[in-house]
Amino acid sequence: xxxxxxxxxxxxxxxxxxxxxxxxxxxxxxxxxxxxxxxxxxxxxxxxxxxxxxxxxxxxxxxxxxxxxxxxxxxxxxxxxxxxxxxxxxxxxxxxxxxxxxxxxxxxxxxxxxxxxxxxxxxxxxxxxxxxxxxxxxxxxxxxxxxxxxxxxxxxxxxxxxxxxxxxxxxxxxxxxxxxxxxxxxxxxxxxxxxxxxxxxxxxxxxxxxxxxxxxxxxxxxxxxxxxxxxxxxxxxxxxxxxxxxxxxxxxxxxxxxxxxxxxxxxxxxxxxxx
Amino acid sequence: xxxxxxxxxxxxxxxxxxxxxxxxxxxxxxxxxxxxxxxxxxxxxxxxxxxxxxxxxxxxxxxxxxxxxxxxxxxxxxxxxxxxxxxxxxxxxxxxxxxxxxxxxxxxxxxxxxxxxxxxxxxxxxxxxxxxxxxxxxxxxxxxxxxxxxxxxxxxxxxxxxxxxxxxxxxxxxxxxxxxxxxxxxxxxxxxxxxxxxxxxxxxxxxxxxxxxxxxxxxxxxxxxxxxxxxxxxxxx
Numbered sequence: 001x002x003x004x005x006x007x008x009x010x011x012x013x014x015x016x017x018x019x020x021x022x023x024x025x026x027x028x029x030x031x032x033x034x035x036x037x038x039x040x041x042x043x044x045x046x047x048x049x050x051x052x053x054x055x056x057x058x059x060x061x062x063x064x065x066x067x068x069x070x071x072x073x074x075x076x077x078x079x080x081x082x083x084x085x086x087x088x089x090x091x092x093x094x095x096x097x098x099x100x101x102x103x104x105x106x107x108x109x110x111x112x113x114x115x116x117x118x119x120x121x122x123x124x125x126x127x128x129x130x131x132x133x134x135x136x137x138x139x140x141x142x143x144x145x146x147x148x149x150x151x152x153x154x155x156x157x158x159x160x161x162x163x164x165x166x167x168x169x170x171x172x173x174x175x176x177x178x179x180x181x182x183x184x185x186x187x188x189x190x191x192x193x194x195x196x197x198x199x200x201x202x203x204x205x206x207x208x209x210x211x212x213x214x215x216x217x218x219x220x221x222x223x224x225x226x227x228x229x230x231x232x233x234x235x236x237x238x239x240x241x242x243x244x245x246x247x248x249x250x251x252x253x254x255x256x257x258x259x260x261x262x263x264x265x266x267x268x269x270x271x272x273x274x275x
Numbered sequence: 276x277x278x279x280x281x282x283x284x285x286x287x288x289x290x291x292x293x294x295x296x297x298x299x300x301x302x303x304x305x306x307x308x309x310x311x312x313x314x315x316x317x318x319x320x321x322x323x324x325x326x327x328x329x330x331x332x333x334x335x336x337x338x339x340x341x342x343x344x345x346x347x348x349x350x351x352x353x354x355x356x357x358x359x360x361x362x363x364x365x366x367x368x369x370x371x372x373x374x375x376x377x378x379x380x381x382x383x384x385x386x387x388x389x390x391x392x393x394x395x396x397x398x399x400x401x402x403x404x405x406x407x408x409x410x411x412x413x414x415x416x417x418x419x420x421x422x423x424x425x426x427x428x429x430x431x432x433x434x435x436x437x438x439x440x441x442x443x444x445x446x447x448x449x450x451x452x453x454x455x456x457x458x459x460x461x462x463x464x465x466x467x468x469x470x471x472x473x474x475x476x477x478x479x480x481x482x483x484x485x486x487x488x489x490x491x492x493x494x495x496x497x498x499x500x501x502x503x504x505x506x507x508x509x510x511x512x
Contacts, residue, residue: 027329030322034336110445110491111484112452115463119484122470123477217345221456228348241359244352248344255343 041245048242057234057243064230065250071219071226072212075148079155086160091167101160108157114218116154121146121222147219151212158208166201167193199269206262210255217251227251282473283482290469290479297465298486300379301451304461308383308447312390313440319391320398334395341392347453350385354378354457382454390447397439401432434505441498448490462486 018024089101108116124131124140131137139145170193178188220229231247234240285291322334341349354376361374405428413423455464466483470476 023325023327023330027322027325027327027331027333030333031329031336034333107484107488110449111487112449112463114452114455115480115484115487118463118467119477119480122467123480126475126477214343214345217347218453218456220347228345231348232351235355241356244348244355248348248352251345251348252340252343256339259343 045242045245048240050240050242053234053238053240053242057230057238060225060230060234061227061246061250064225064227067224067229068213068216068226071144071147071151071224072209072216075151076155076209076212078148078152079159082152082156083159083163086156087163087167090160090164105157105160108154109161113150113154113215114221117147117150117218117222120150143219143222143224147222147224151216151219154215155208155212158211159205162201162204162208163197165204166197169200170196199266199273202266202269203262206258206266209262210258213254213258214251279475279478282469282475282478290465290473293465293469294462294479294482294486297460297462298490300459301448301461302490304379304382304386304451304454304459305444305448308386308390308451309444311383311387312394312443312447315387315391316394317398319395320402323395323399324402338392338395341388342396344389346385346389346450347456349389350382350453350457353385353388354381357381357384378454378457378459381457382451382459386447386450386454389450390443393443393446394440397436397443398432400439401436402428404435405431430508437498437502437505441495441502444498445491445494448494449487452487 086101086104089097090105092098120140121143124146128137131140140149174192174196175188178192183192216226217228219226220232223229225233227247227250231243234243281288283289283291285295319334319337322330323338325331325334344352358374358376361376362372365372365374409427409431410423413427414420418426451461452463455461455467458464462483466479470479473479
């Protein structure tokens, strides 16, 4: 019985000569175009570098980034809390409850976030006397609170659908099996259904978070100074286009970071499903 | 104080005609963006499913950039960026010239690139759902690569991609609201003007939301009809 030859000694098959077919040329040209564009962008940023501008606006960009992250963080967490009763109503056997939840979800998913934000920020001004009477006017007078409120309602609708889809993706047999073991409904949900559902929900949740970060740029229109807001301010004062480029780079970096983190978490959590 | 019905009537006293113009702008912007976005998205998807690594890389860079940027920022980048660029080019010839970029076209370009980066992902997953044997079968009966794509792959691709594309259409319809920020008179801007003039913001922004809902409902009826006709032409398995 001869031992297998050492892997290093094994000769690899010679690389296939791919030649230069049309698509290979096209691909290299396109990658070249991207590299050129990247270099042009870098060159532009170097030549347009303005220390005065940087000193003046860099701190505002940092605070704007903080505002963006805070807005997204607060409204995503509040939205997650609100989405639980909405999803429960949506899945309930009561026709009325499920219709109310459906209408809520349909409204917030069917209309633009910008229109919803306007409806809350400008629109609630119509009810100023009533709001003053119950002491909520100080809340709805501030653009920041209105933005958080609108974003929370919006993301709750999306998250409720994610939650519902994830829970319904777990088979009926899981519920029946748990019931036959004598688990209560709550125990089943907590120990059997949720661990399976959340794996399904992870990717949509990550996408929703990314959509929120991108969508949060619109609060700049209602005078909240988030990253987009400070960018618009800096541009309107300096008329220097690099203000927008920097904002684009920051947004792109956050979104890519988030996307990769979600992917990593998913890979880690689904180890047991890999074959 | 006028009643809501007078404010929402057609003619000089009411604002319905102005809002109807906004609906026309919104719908035509979305309808003009759709074919551009679909065409670019399809080409990008072709690049991303190619066996040539450099083509895949070029396609992935495109999606990464335009899927990662906020839509509003993309819009401003296109609107002000093209303006700045053209201005500096024109100024080289005529130092006093000033350039103004059409906001409809800017909106179309910005929404088009965003739509295409998302639709390329939808097309890509549809491509992956088609078994390789379909291509081989096409080649085996003597079809060229182009014919295989057009006669064998594309009809199946559309059927698989349709739900995803329908979703993107609804997102596009909502994203058109952003062009109100660069001064295009869409639904949201027209109702914003009406709200400021009449001081009835809740009424008019409520109407704007209702119109978007109606557009979404009409679209889903249309989508259902298309889906039915497409699935009828498919094979039953």
